[in-house]
Amino acid sequence: MSRALSTRRACLRLLALGGSALLAGCAALPEAGPSTGAVINSGAAAKTPAGDAGYNFMTLTEDTARALNQASGDGAAAAALSAFAALPSALPLGRIGIGDLLHVTLWEPNPAGTTLLSPPGLDVSLRVDPSGMVELPYVGALAVAGRTPLSVERTIMAVLAGQGHNIQAAVLDAQAVSGTVIVQGEANRPGAYPLTAGAQSLLDLIALAGGSRLADYDTIVRVSRGGARAQAPLSCITGNSALDIPIAPGDAVLLLPRRLEFYAFGAVNHPGLFPYDSANISLVEALADIYGLQDNLAAPRGVFIYRRQAGAAQSVYQLDLSQAEGFFIADLFVVRPGDVIYVSDAPVADVSKVLQTISGISGVAGIPRNFGAPY
Structure with a gap:
């Protein structure tokens, strides 16, 4: 056996011993x-x-994967529904609110025809003050916030019943400032939008504001009402009609980027x-x-x-x-x-x-x- 071969075998033995020690310390x-x-x-x-x-x-199996996907989707929808349900109740559409401009007309009919109270008649515009009141001639201070125009008309006629012959009143909420909703954030057209009978849901309002600049799955919708707020992904709202909640006057809607x-x-x-x-x-x-x-x-x-x-x-x-x-x-x-x-x-x-x-x-x-x- 040559000296070179003996040296090589000795080196391999050392290498094997070193490897065993290293393997023992894995x-x-x-x-x-x-x-x-x-x-x-x-x-x-x-x-x-x-x-x-x-x-x-x-x-994971095919069955467990499907079940987990379903459970995750239901959980997200349930959490969003719970958050929106926790918002405080709000005045329904059609009620007078603080800041609204009321147009009030009074007249007195008689057998010979319709005669205004005093020519050219009483026709005034009144702004609802922060306390929810207006000051109406012949009537005085009148609480109107939270009431319908029809309810205010009946109150005015009851107060004036003894001052003339069948005095009539007409009340128009000419500038329903309190009936608007503010849309901010990632909306294409942010601003104040009036609520109407045909556009009262959350998705209606977002559509009026031109939708989100971001993809549905990348947008969070936050609704603020009366000091409380709730939010849900826009993709969750569009995929579940129960989450398309009615919007109330005075609400604020903010579209936020959803960084995930x-x-x-x-x-x-x-x-x-x-x-x-x-x-x-x-x-x-x-x-x-x-x-x-x-x-x-x-x-x-x-x-x-x-x-x-x-x-x-x-x-x-x-x-x-x-x-x-x-x-x-x-x-x-x-x-x-x-x-x-x-x-x-x-x-x-x-x-x-x-x-x-x-x-x-x-x-x-x-x-x-x-x-x-x-x-």
Whole structure:
């Protein structure tokens, strides 16, 4: 045996011993997050009384993906309905309000014909003051805010009943300032809009204001009334007629940009923060946005979606892309704004890290790709 061959074998023995030591210390290798087993085991522990993982765990199938999508949609609509229902009650349309300009006419009929009270008659315009009152000649101070013009007419005629022969009154809300609604924000034509019998719903008002400059899914509609406010995505309102609530005089509607994102971490080709720029984004679309999984590091069965929902338990969903139907399930599952997509490392990735370390020390080149070496 030549001296060169003996030296080479000795070096290989040292390399093997070093590799064994490094493999024994795999737990100390750098990782992007928990392993597949750690996430699954913690999810299983959370189902037991002693578990403290703090989240629900579910493996995704076609049936569970459909059920989760339906539950998420119903929850958003229910939350929006609850928020709008909590708004204080408001005066219905057709009531006199503070700031309105009333046009009042009085006249007295007689057997010989219609004669005005005093030529050329009483015909006045009165602005409703902040206390909801007007000062009408022959009548005095009169509370009118919150009342209909017909109700005010009857009160005037009752007060004047003893001062003439069948005195009549006509009240017109000529300038119903209180019957307008303010639209602001991302509307194409923001401003004050009068409410009419044919345009009283939230979507009617948004249409009068030219709609939103942003896409429906990218717009939040906030309604303010009497010091309280409620909001919902415009796409949620247009998709559910029960959310197209009646608008009341004095309401303010603000259209806001809805800045939404989802996140990706772990063994993916493009980790980071991504805009949620569609009404719905499937997991297949989200995976395409992040350029898929790193084929030399990722565990195909270790695709997890972390989700936190208001008023509900935090959850983790597992997708197994090692199964043939995995991408069909991913196409059914809808990623929600705020979701975190995490892909764990495959066990062989630890071997890759060890081999890379050995390679850096020993100068060994050419690590086989099927051992997980990133080239």
